[in-house]
Amino acid sequence: MYIREKQNYDTFSNLPQIAYCSVFGVTSGAYVGLTSVVLVDLLGLERLTNAFGLLLLFQGIASVIGPPIIGEFSFTNKKLKMAKNGTK
Numbered sequence: 001m002y003i004r005e006k007q008n009y010d011t012f013s014n015l016p017q018i019a020y021c022s023v024f025g026v027t028s029g030a031y032v033g034l035t036s037v038v039l040v041d042l043l044g045l046e047r048l049t050n051a052f053g054l055l056l057l058f059q060g061i062a063s064v065i066g067p068p069i070i071g072e073f074s075f076t077n078k079k080l081k082m083a084k085n086g087t088k
Contacts, residue, residue, distance in 0.1 A: 039051045
């Protein structure tokens with residue numbers, strides 16, 4: 001039987017991460033909630049399904065193409081430093 005030692009977590013060191021996660025959650029929730037409302041205002045209810053499908057198509061293309069482009073940019077630009085696992 002293994003007994004875990006109590007770990008001391010400093011609450012004040014986690015405050016920036018808690019704040020960032022809170023802001024990220026609120027803004028991403030607002031984005032998801034308002035997407036269809038904005039599409040209906042711009043294009044009308046009769047075009048909502050086509051517009052939402054095209055929006056998701058372009059978001060998918062951007063999420064597939066974006067990371068390799070940024071990766072290539074970061075490797076060619078020597079001023080950016082890449083984070084390595086296990087190092088500070």
